[in-house]
Amino acid sequence: MIDPIATITFLPVQLSRNRIVHTIDAVDPAVYPDRSDLRYLLTLQVPEFPQASTFVPLPTLEGREKPPVTFAGVTTYEGAFFEFDSILDGFLTLQKPAHAQAVLSALATLTMPYKLTEQVLPGGDAVQRDVKWIMKGGLTEEDAPGWAERFLDGYQASARAFLTWQPDEKTVCPGQEEYLYFLLNCSPMPTEVRLRVEITRAGGSRSVATPLSLKNVSPYQVICAPVGPAILAGYQLSGNPIRKYRVWLADESNGRISQVRTYYIDSRYRRNHRQILFSNSLSGFDTLRLVGSGSETLKVLRTSAEREKPADAVDFSELYITDAVGERTLTVTTGFFEKNARKTLRYLDELLLAREWYLITEKGHLPLELLTTDLVDHEDDSELVSRQFIFRYVNQQLNYSQLPVAPRQAVRPTGWRGVGLMQILNALGKRTGKGRPILLQKYYLDDESLYKPLTQKPNSPGDPDYIEALPIAGVTPGSTPFPSAAISRPTSFVRSNCPTGQVGGPATVVIAAGKYGGEAAGDADRLAEAEYASLNTQAYADQSGSCTLSPEIYDWAVPNGHWHYRAGQPTKLSVHHSNPETLQPDMGNSYGIAPGPYVFAQHSNDKDFPVINDIFWLMFTFGTPNKAHRIRVFRNGEIIKNVTFMMNSDGYELHFLYDSGVTLNSGDKLYLDLKAV
Numbered sequence: 001m002i003d004p005i006a007t008i009t010f011l012p013v014q015l016s017r018n019r020i021v022h023t024i025d026a027v028d029p030a031v032y033p034d035r036s037d038l039r040y041l042l043t044l045q046v047p048e049f050p051q052a053s054t055f056v057p058l059p060t061l062e063g064r065e066k067p068p069v070t071f072a073g074v075t076t077y078e079g080a081f082f083e084f085d086s087i088l089d090g091f092l093t094l095q096k097p098a099h100a101q102a103v104l105s106a107l108a109t110l111t112m113p114y115k116l117t118e119q120v121l122p123g124g125d126a127v128q129r130d131v132k133w134i135m136k137g138g139l140t141e142e143d144a145p146g147w148a149e150r151f152l153d154g155y156q157a158s159a160r161a162f163l164t165w166q167p168d169e170k171t172v173c174p175g176q177e178e179y180l181y182f183l184l185n186c187s188p189m190p191t192e193v194r195l196r197v198e199i200t201r202a203g204g205s206r207s208v209a210t211p212l213s214l215k216n217v218s219p220y221q222v223i224c225a226p227v228g229p230a231i232l233a234g235y236q237l238s239g240n241p242i243r244k245y246r247v248w249l250a251d252e253s254n255g256r257i258s259q260v261r262t263y264y265i266d267s268r269y270r271r272n273h274r275q276i277l278f279s280n281s282l283s284g285f286d287t288l289r290l291v292g293s294g295s296e297t298l299k300v301l302r303t304s305a306e307r308e309k310p311a312d313a314v315d316f317s318e319l320y321i322t323d324a325v326g327e328r329t330l331t332v333t334t335g336f337f338e339k340n341a342r343k344t345l346r347y348l349d350e351l352l353l354a355r356e357w358y359l360i361t362e363k364g365h366l367p368l369e370l371l372t373t374d375l376v377d378h379e380d381d382s383e384l385v386s387r388q389f390i391f392r393y394v395n396q397q398l399n400y401s402q403l404p405v406a407p408r409q410a411v412r413p414t415g416w417r418g419v420g421l422m423q424i425l426n427a428l429g430k431r432t433g434k435g436r437p438i439l440l441q442k443y444y445l446d447d448e449s450l451y452k453p454l455t456q457k458p459n460s461p462g463d464p465d466y467i468e469a470l471p472i473a474g475v476t477p478g479s480t481p482f483p484s485a486a487i488s489r490p491t492s493f494v495r496s497n498c499p500t501g502q503v504g505g506p507a508t509v510v511i512a513a514g515k516y517g518g519e520a521a522g523d524a525d526r527l528a529e530a531e532y533a534s535l536n537t538q539a540y541a542d543q544s545g546s547c548t549l550s551p552e553i554y555d556w557a558v559p560n561g562h563w564h565y566r567a568g569q570p571t572k573l574s575v576h577h578s579n580p581e582t583l584q585p586d587m588g589n590s591y592g593i594a595p596g597p598y599v600f601a602q603h604s605n606d607k608d609f610p611v612i613n614d615i616f617w618l619m620f621t622f623g624t625p626n627k628a629h630r631i632r633v634f635r636n637g638e639i640i641k642n643v644t645f646m647m648n649s650d651g652y653e654l655h656f657l658y659d660s661g662v663t664l665n666s667g668d669k670l671y672l673d674l675k676a677v
Contacts, residue, residue: 001198001208003248006255008186009534010156011526013111013220016089017138017281018148024118026065026077028595038120040065040080045115046091050108050458051218051422051438053519055115058087075584076592088114092136094279094356097179097224098464099364102231104195104214105462106221110283111135111183113220130522133220135183137163137282152185160259163222163282166347167340169262173289176275177360178228181284182249182258184221187516187527188427190251193217195225198246199235209235210250214461216424216436216469221460222283223249229265241267264339274332275360276368276391280350287360288351292333292386298397300326326397329371330359333388341385346377348387357391363405367394414451416440416465423519424469426478429527430517433477436469480517484524487511492570493538495545503551503568507544509535552634552671562608563668565589570605572623572674575657577609578616590620611664617657621674625651633658634671644677 014020024040032038040063045055063080070076093109116129139148147155155161163181172178184193195212211231217223227247236242242265249258274290303323309316337344351357352375358365368391375387418437426432437459442451459467488510495504511528518524551568558564567573576588587598589607600607623629625647633641640662647653658664 001206002246002260003196003208003250003254003256005160006190006251006253006257008188008255008257009530010153011133011185011187011220011530012149013152013183013185014085014132014134015138015144015148015151016085016092016134016136018085018144019083020085020088020134022082022084022116023078024063024065024080024082024120025595026079027120027124029068029077030596035065035068037122038065039122040082041119041121042082042084043117043119044084044087045117046088047112047114049439050112051460052420053422057117075594077594088112088134089136092134092283094136094283094285095224096277096279096285096356096358096365097177097226099360100177100230101179101224101226103226103462103464104193104212105224106214106217106460107181107224108218108221108458108460110137110222111220130526131520133185135220135222135283139281152183156183156185160257162258162261163284164280164286165282165350166280166286167343169264169339171264171266171289171339172229173266173270173273174229176228176287176289177277178226178263178287179285180225180227180247180261181282182223182225184217184219184223186257187219187429187530189219189425189429190217190257191215191427192252193223193257194250194252194254195227195231196248196250196254196256197231197235199232199242200244200246201237201240202243203240205240207235211235216461218422218425219429224284224462225249227261227263228287229263241265272335276351277358277360277365278351278354279356281353285356286350288334288348290332291335292388294330294332297329297331298326299329300324324398328393328397330368330391330393331388332391334386336384336386341382342378345379345382345385345387348375349377351375351389359391359393368392369394413445414442415445416442416467418459418467419456421472422459423472423475425517425519428516429519429524430478430480431475433471433475434469435472435475437467440465440467480514480519480524482518482521482524483514484511484516484518484528486513487528487532489532491536491541491545493536493541493545494568495541495547496538497542498547502547502549504541505546505548505551507535507541507546509540550637552673553637554669554671556606556669558667558669559608561666562610563664563666563670565605565607565609565670565672567605567672567674569674571603573619573621573672574603575609575617575619575672577612578618580614580616611666611668613663615656615660617664619655619657619672620652621647621655622652623647623674623676625649628677629653630675630677631655632673634673635662635664635668637671 041060043060044058048054048056061082065080066078068075068077095107095109113131113133115131117126119126193214194210197209199207244264246260246262248256248260250256270291272293276288277285280286302321304319305322306318309318357368357370371390371392419441420438421435422438424432424434439456440459442455490506490508494506498504509532516524516527556564574590576585576590579586585593589600589604591602593599627647629647630644640658
């Protein structure tokens with residue numbers, strides 16, 4: 001009964017607590033042989049405030065390029081490196097759920113876009129790079145190198161995970177606060193986000209419900225979803241209690257956009273029960289249920305003074321207290337873990353690494369500080385597992401009282417009014433004809449003056465003061481100021497299921513111009529590129545790719561004075577030309593060639609090169625080490641090289657592109673075919 005998976009693409013987002021490095025490419029050494037005066041400048045621009053469309057520049061960073069590296073006769077100019085993750089992380093803030101939050105909410109302070117402007121002095125023009133997005137959070141140091149840049153798009157494409165590492169199949173008690181966070185870095189964007197629940201009752205009967213929903217969400221916002229047993233209040237049946245439930249997020253058509261998580265309801269009486277709400281490494285908030293024994297201790301620091309005692313006063317104290325400050329600590333054990341003991345024990349690392357902790361009480365979330373600094377997070381052959389933690393109440397205790405939850409107090413009435421305007425976009429990034437305020441500003445209702453001190457917050461769906469979108473005069477639904485450019489591009493994969501005797505070719509992905517829209521230059525093109533990335537797969541190539549009897553014969557508009565390069569297996573081949581005087585590569589698509597004319601990315605395909613008839617055109621072949629391979633080079637459909645050889649122990653070999661006596665002419669079309677034999 002779980003909803004079918006929605007067809008969406010996840011867009012790239014960086015993590016602010018992992019290393020973010022930007023490289024400004026080195027200036028061509030032929031233009032600047034003297035590198036001593038080169039200055040590389042990088043300017044970061046961030047939004048003026050959350051959800052703002054205007055950017056403000058930060059102080060310009062200045063750097064120098066790394067010294068050139070020469071290895072095996074090849075000189076590499078790596079350029080200048082800038083690291084700025086800590087700078088951007090400071091502009092993002094955690095956002096705790098409201099006490100006993102009962103609605104979906106969209107958070108705008110955990111993510112933001114930023115821009116980069118490069119400049120190389122002397123004489124270089126300022127170049128602005130595409131907008132990138134960043135989210136507050138990070139991965140471990142061992143996972144970050146391989147995953148940090150791909151986690152929120154590559155990993156999410158299959159996992160669709162909530163922003164948490166807590167083990168699945170969690171046990172919760174009635175009344176427990178529980179939350180899940182999910183990043184909407186997806187395309188097309190849902191016009192509505194729904195919290196869907198599959199309820200399993202005693203006896204095994206199941207039903208699916210939608211207890212909460214949220215409209216008008218924006219791209220890259222984080223959804224905070226309350227998923228504690230309280231969301232089931234409207235679905236309780238007398239005599240048929242709920243034993244477990246599964247939750248996920250879906251779009252307006254009930255297409256599932258998130259993973260599914262399972263919760264078991266523990267209705268047993270427990271004498272000891274506490275809940276700790278804490279921030280996790282991905283900037284969501286998790287709840288740790290503590291069922292072990294605990295104790296609270298109050299330590300008071302007193303400041304005293306002496307005063308002169310009157311001669312006839314018997315009951316007068318010469319010592320009096322000028323100040324008394326209490327510090328309360330909470331010592332509590334988790335109780336024995338009943339499910340996923342090993343995973344839960346390792347997961348407790350999150351508690352130690354958290355930035356914020358709160359004790360959930362009926363009066364609110366009381367801020368804590370974790371005093372425990374070490375944890376045994378793994379034990380071989382452990383069975384019953386439990387751990388103890390010590391917290392300090394952040395708020396000092398100056399007095400004593402025991403009162404129930406306070407009733408609401410009459411104060412000068414206030415309200416929130418909108419500031420600025422944000423266009424509401426449809427799933428393809430185009431305008432719907434509606435708009436809403438960007439910010440909410442607090443003011444007094446009686447005279448409409450600004451509240452003191454000046455207080456404002458993002459106008460995000462799910463906020464209790466949220467101002468709904470309204471039609472905007474003069475805006476045509478479906479219009480956009482920045483339509484996407486057309487894409488007609490072959491896939492990186494070739495068809496692998498062609499009939500015997502035929503060779504598979506790539507499929508062509510065609511995305512019409514203007515299919516996507518955006519409110520800033522480049523936004524729509526990123527959505528179009530995301531669709532291309534979702535179709536650039538082996539499955540799509542097998543479905544729509546070409547099958548050719550003679551791939552060595554092809555059409556291409558070759559520029560005058562050039563010949564064309566095409567490889568049947570682009571990732572297994574590369575070509576380059578070496579300078580006859582220095583014997584250093586000066587053009588091609590091989591690794592380590594200094595930037596310059598006719599220098600392309602390694603293994604790139606379908607490239608035009610100038611006609612230079614000498615013996616210095618070479619090619620690298622890559623394959624299985626110590627295995628026989630055959631390389632064939634075709635010129636206009638005719639074989640000009642046919643060699644069978646043994647790949648070396650490192651899995652590559654270097655060859656001349658063509659044999660002695662062969663010349664290349666303007667307009668020639670070369671095709672390289674490599675196969676294991």
